[in-house]
Amino acid sequence: MPHAVLPDMFLTSRLRAQRMAQTHLPFITRMHANVDLMQTMGGTRDAAASRLYVAQNVSHWSEFGYGMYVIGDRQTGLLAGRAGLKYTPFGDLGAIELAYALHPDCWGQGYAQEIACALIDLGFQRLPVDVLAAVAVDSNAASRRVIEKTGLRYVGSSDDGVTLKVRYEIRRDDWRLRQGQTADQR
Template sequence: MDTFHTARMLAERPRPEDFPEWCQLLQDPRVAATLGGPRSEARLRRDFDVALEHWARYGFGVWMFRDPADGRLIGRCGLRHAEVEGHAERELLYALRFESWGQGLATEMAAASLEVGLERLGLEDVVAFTLTTNSASRRVMEKVGMRYERDITHADLPHVLFRLTAAEWHRGPVRERFPLR
């Protein structure tokens, strides 16, 4: 699914011309602090190119979530293959513009991405992880039905790992609250 709508946002597969917005989002010091710290533009370019390659290879990845009224970027969220402490996983990841924090938009993006992954792509499970200090991100994971699994180390920093299986997703109430359009 290259494009879809949630109740309040338009999700689009990233295009090469989206790189400046990707940088603007992830170079905001308030956003970067939730992701382990600031990254250089060269590092962001590598990450962006990896995201585009993931789409080309797997047919899914991270979406750019926009305000459908004006096209303004709200955040990025999606799914990717990742290695977590030596194990192959499918990871839910998200980042939201600081100005959009506290409005339930990260939860809406995460729920939509999980619906695509667990229902439409048929993934068996999805993990997400965040810094142990990032209580807002942890709350998003909990609100979409993910359960704490264990503490991990990622990028030499302490994180918490959450998991959601397809069976848990189907039993949970989240998918009815955040339907795709």
């Protein structure tokens, strides 16, 4: 098992991110059964699909040293969703993709942007990559706004025959420029 490149746990101003583990299966299963949430990601998943999802993400951590987290509100301790960086096959090459999903009770609170920014920072600080990517369902305007606010730029779309998806990227040099702007604005 490779050494973890990203931390098993980290904090943002309002969130606690913990490396996804088998113990998170009940929460992930409830998320995957939520119709409102899953309509933004291609449809609900049953318990078997949720078990497979958690197992694949636990394995991803072992293989790559980074992966998905379960995130919760630091004040209340309530779980809010999942987010992370994951290796995704894309064309002839793979990509490291920013991914997140929040329970509908947590929508509109800025959690998605907060965790996405933290993950982008961790990715460029700790992973030897020049580009991070994100994919959203074209009709998911809220997720697209989050992706764009975090500095990723639209690079294209794809249609799997069921759902039109849009792809975004941020390059390390663009992230560095944004970091400088952030520091100057303080």
